[in-house]
Amino acid sequence: DTAVSQTPKYLVTQMGNDKSIKCEQNLGHDTMYWYKQDSKKFLKIMFSYNNKELIINETVPNRFSPKSPDKAHLNLHINSLELGDSAVYFCASSREGGKPQHFGDGTRLSIL
Amino acid sequence: AQSVTQLGSHVSVSEGALVLLRCNYSSSVPPYLFWYVQYPNQGLQLLLKYTTGATLVKGINGFEAEFKKSETSFHLTKPSAHMSDAAEYFCAVTLYSGGGADGLTFGKGTHLIIQP
Numbered sequence: 001d002t003a004v005s006q007t008p009k010y011l012v013t014q015m016g017n018d019k020s021i022k023c024e025q026n027l028g029h030d031t032m033y034w035y036k037q038d039s040k041k042f043l044k045i046m047f048s049y050n051n052k053e054l055i056i057n058e059t060v061p062n063r064f065s066p067k068s069p070d071k072a073h074l075n076l077h078i079n080s081l082e083l084g085d086s087a088v089y090f091c092a093s094s095r096e097g098g099k100p101q102h103f104g105d106g107t108r109l110s111i112l
Numbered sequence: 113a114q115s116v117t118q119l120g121s122h123v124s125v126s127e128g129a130l131v132l133l134r135c136n137y138s139s140s141v142p143p144y145l146f147w148y149v150q151y152p153n154q155g156l157q158l159l160l161k162y163t164t165g166a167t168l169v170k171g172i173n174g175f176e177a178e179f180k181k182s183e184t185s186f187h188l189t190k191p192s193a194h195m196s197d198a199a200e201y202f203c204a205v206t207l208y209s210g211g212g213a214d215g216l217t218f219g220k221g222t223h224l225i226i227q228p
Contacts, residue, residue, distance in 0.1 A: 045215030103155035
């Protein structure tokens with residue numbers, strides 16, 4: 001069974017569109033995260049949630065909106081996509097802050 | 113705020129040789145340190161972690177790392193490189209905030225190349 005699963009794996013879309021990426025974890029963890037990996041492979045935290053509550057919201061444009069319907073899910077919705085949003089987005093989870101994080105396989109977003 | 117510096121964006125070693133990937137961190141409080149490996153088109157896999165206690169930590173696939181507070185370092189080593197070790201390696205730091213949800217701060221990664 002996949003511990004942290006993201007869908008879709010690939011997302012190709014036009015500038016200006018709205019898209020969502022879904023993430024689910026079956027590890028029973030309380031904390032979930034979204035990271036962005038750019039073309040140079042640099043990873044940066046975007047958001048973190050603890051028990052469905054937003055804890056970290058780094059300097060991310062407000063076109064990005066995370067939503068956590070329950071502890072096992074953290075979805076990422078992106079409005080008005082821009083060329084600079086092209087990246088790989090990783091979802092991760094951990095038992096609590098400071099504990100090792102388990103990562104999904106990533107969603108490669110390409111904006112045409 | 114914490115930060116991580118990985119020296120060398122690319123490291124090349126011969127199969128069977130020692131692997132040494134360098135990581136230095138800065139943190140105002142004792143950090144939690146991690147090494148992750150990323151194979152092409154995959155997510156990140158935890159290699160090993162340091163939280164408290166023994167400063168020499170052993171991980172998967174024969175890797176180990178030593179936490180040296182005086183040098184603010186957490187270098188990753190493996191005595192004998194294998195072709196399957198070729199991947200991108202990331203050092204990361206976080207601060208435990210008592211049940212919070214601190215994200216990881218990553219270094220820029222080191223691409224490990226294994227020469228046959």
